Amino acid sequence: MKNLSERDKQYLWHPLTQHKLHPEMLGIVRAKGAVLYDEHGKEYIDGISSWYTSVYGHCNAFILDRVQEQMQKLDQIVFSGFTHEPAVDLSEALIRIIPENQKKLFFSDNGSTATEIGIKMALQFHFNKGEKRNVLLAFEDGFHGDTFGAMSVSGLSVYNGPFEDFFIDVKRIPVPTKDNIDQLLIDLEDILSENNIAGFIYEPLVQGAAAMKMYDAQSLDKILKRLRKDGVLTIADEVMTGFGKTGKLFASDHIPTKPDIMCFSKALTAGLIPMAITSCTQHIYEAFYSDEISKGLFHGHTYTANPLACAAALAGIELLQSNTIQESINKIIESHQAFDSQIKGHPKVAATRQLGIIYALDLNVKMERYGNLRDKLFQHFMNDGVFLRPLGNTIYILAPYIISEDQLQKIYNSIYASLEIV
Known part of the structure; x- marks a missing residue:
């Protein structure tokens, strides 16, 4: 054979x-x-x-046992019109460890869709409020995934070349350092005055696909503070950095100004089952909460909040917080x-x-x-x-x-x- x-x-x-x-x-x-x-x-x-x-x-035996136990109870169920205990338990566990301004969780399948949903949240947030903001801001050399919105905000053209004519309008800035931050803030004023910026997406402190490029937390905080004054929603892509890799639970924990939206996947389910989560503030959620159906966030995946993936994520969070890990x-x-x-x-x-x-x-x-x-x-x-x-x-x-x-x-x-x- x-x-x-x-x-x-x-x-x-x-x-x-x-x-x-x-x-x-x-x-x-x-x-x-x-x-x-x-x-x-x-x-x-x-x-x-x-x-x-x-x-x-x-x-990991601890995670496998939890998932196997869940398999005997509920394997898969539509998450539109239904809920289930693993998803509710996971929401409560995750909210306890992510930045305290995060209040709502939206499930999906992978890192690209987590960022795609974050981008859609930022664009539709302003649309629902009657504001015309259709430009996004991102770092040079960033990478946020392979779906169209995620590709649009990614700066690594080696992946994106054939598709660039179809992208969302994106303005790019270099990652901040102690040496360039003063000029960068000046340049940012020009970008904000000349464009209707809806959101800013960034990999906090480490750009993974850009060969683990690392940059300054204090300088990033200055950018986030300035964008907040202009009503630009900030989207932290923690798909790679999340769940302990930076020495804190999340890279955003190193930065005083917290993001409006966060994106999670990869280590979320300990490498066992695909799943992703996009979180946001209550303020963002309320822009979608309406008597008008069209103002809802109409994005869905068949395996959204799969109970087995939720069980794996719950076990992973428990391990992450253990003294041993x-x-x-x-x-x-x-x-x-x-x-x-x-x-x-x-x-x-x-x-x-x-x-x-x-x-x-x-x-x-x-x-x-x-x-x-x-x-x-x-x-x-x-x-x-x-x-x-x-x-x-x-x-x-x-x-x-x-x-x-x-x-x-x-x-x-x-x-x-x-x-x-x-």
Whole structure:
């Protein structure tokens, strides 16, 4: 019988893949904790939590037990006209840990739709109030997903080129730093005076797809304060940063001015079942609360608030707040700091940065985002039994919270060794 990699070629089309250049897909047959197992019996440490989702480890027994228990009671039910206990329980648990100005939750299926809904909320909020605001504001190099609204506000044209003629009108500004914030605020005045800005979407403090670009919390706060004065709704895309990765429960917890809208997915359900949530303030919700049906938010997904996904999310939130996971997060932070002190002076390392468990280093060499040298690095890590996905000349770690010290050291050792091949 053919192996998985060979069978895959016949029918499957993979994301972010040019299949003519990369015809082989590695078959993964099992995962446990921080380790992936391929069809040939080789092990790989999952150094990026499988795209930032499986933060409590793969096949976590605590989460699996909760979901299995829920499967015996209610598997799926339409969420229009019905409700159920897992969704209500999850709403109560999530509201307790997100910024206190967030009062309403809207369920969907994935990170792109979480941001899509946030964008629609911002645009329709002003429409419902009779205001013509049809322009959005976003950061350069941001990434918010692959649906049309999310693509519109994303600044990475490598993904968006064929579709740009169909996008929402978006104005872009650079991420703020202590050096550029004064000029940026001046430029922002011009943008606000010349455009009807409805909302501003941003990845708080870390732009993931932009190679873990990190920026200043105090400077971001100044932007949020200025936009609030002009009635611009602020949308924090916490799809990647949420649920403990930045050293706080959410990246927005680092910033005094809280967003009007927040977007969650990925680690929300611990990497087990797809689900997303978009939260908002009571003020936003009230703009949709009307005797006019047309003022409602008519966006829906078949698996909205799936009971099994809600059960996984509830279990994940319980783990996140446990002493065990919080101690593990602190240990990873300390380990990254120690690793950084050793590697940042290497002649082939141009820069390093860290926020919480997110660690990134830039190689002192120019590389294409998707190119031969990047592929060579990826293969080096896989040969070492480490799953990392370099972004251009950036190598980053975003490992599960339950990773062991030995597993983390193996990642560090592989990164050290990779410096010899660039």
